[in-house]
Amino acid sequence: MSAKSTNSGFCALCGHRATKTTMMAHVEACVAAHDEIGQPQPLVVVRFAAVGSPRYWLIIEAKADAQLGHVDALLRQLWLECCGHMSAFRVGRRELAMTTAVAIAFARAASKVDYEYDFGSTTALTGELVGKRHGSIGRASVRLLARNEPLVWPCVDCKNPATVVCPFCLDSDDGLFCDAHADVHEHVSEEVYLPVVNSPRMGVCGYTG
Ligand SMILES: [Zn+2]
Ligand SMILES: [Zn+2]
Numbered sequence: 030m031s032a033k034s035t036n037s038g039f040c041a042l043c044g045h046r047a048t049k050t051t052m053m054a055h056v057e058a059c060v061a062a063h064d065e066i067g068q069p070q071p072l073v074v075v076r077f078a079a080v081g082s083p084r085y086w087l088i089i090e091a092k093a094d095a096q097l098g099h100v101d102a103l104l105r106q107l108w109l110e111c112c113g114h115m116s117a118f119r120v121g122r123r124e125l126a127m128t129t130a131v132a133i134a135f136a137r138a139a140s141k142v143d144y145e146y147d148f149g150s151t152t153a154l155t156g157e158l159v160g161k162r163h164g165s166i167g168r169a170s171v172r173l174l175a176r177n178e179p180l181v182w183p184c185v186d187c188k189n190p191a192t193v194v195c196p197f198c199l200d201s202d203d204g205l206f207c208d209a210h211a212d213v214h215e216h217v218s219e220e221v222y223l224p225v226v227n228s229p230r231m232g233v234c235g236y237t238g
């Protein structure tokens with residue numbers, strides 16, 4: 030599938046637009062202005078991208094002692110949750126406990142942590158440490174800093190922006206339709222269409238965003 034779009038994203042704190050590669054510089058400058066009042070504590074900044082679809086990306090920050098389970102919950106909320114599937118973080122072939130501290134899991138820059146949601150129709154991500162700082166983010170253990178803008182997918186029939194996905198046809202790259210062409214697609218009577226959403230899980234299982 031090919032989306033006609035850039036690598037752009039937006040800062041979740043202030044709305045600023047930047048590219049995937051320049052967003053970290055923005056976030057570093059922006060984030061302290063959005064801290065809560067409170068004792069600064071060590072934080073780690075992690076970027077996730079979808080395996081095979083790196084235009085889906087997120088930058089999050091977590092308290093260093095937050096658990097991977099907190100990151101898992103945020104990934105599910107933003108990108109993944111359809112029906113409560115299993116998930117796992119791994120380094121190489123070693124699975125990390127969901128109770129592992131984020132700063133331990135993402136101890137070194139350039140060392141990737143793999144993540145999978147749903148071991149059947151899997152959505153795979155990789156995460157990497159992209160920053161550390163001291164700050165106060167309030168009560169939450171993790172928060173979103175930035176994410177990719179919604180990708181614009183052309184309808185396979187007319188090239189106007191697609192609004193729905195036919196899961197039966199998604200694997201063959203012919204599964205994206207505008208409303209008009211969805212109505213005349215051969216699988217319309219199957220009632221399986223899913224919405225176009227800003228997530229690497231678009232069109233998979235029952236994911237509706
Ligand atoms: Zn910002
Ligand atoms: Zn599901």
Ligand SMILES: [Zn+2]
Pocket residue numbers: 184185186187188189206207208209210211
């Ligand atoms: Zn169309």
Ligand SMILES: [Zn+2]
Pocket residue numbers: 195196197198204214215216
């Ligand atoms: Zn179809």
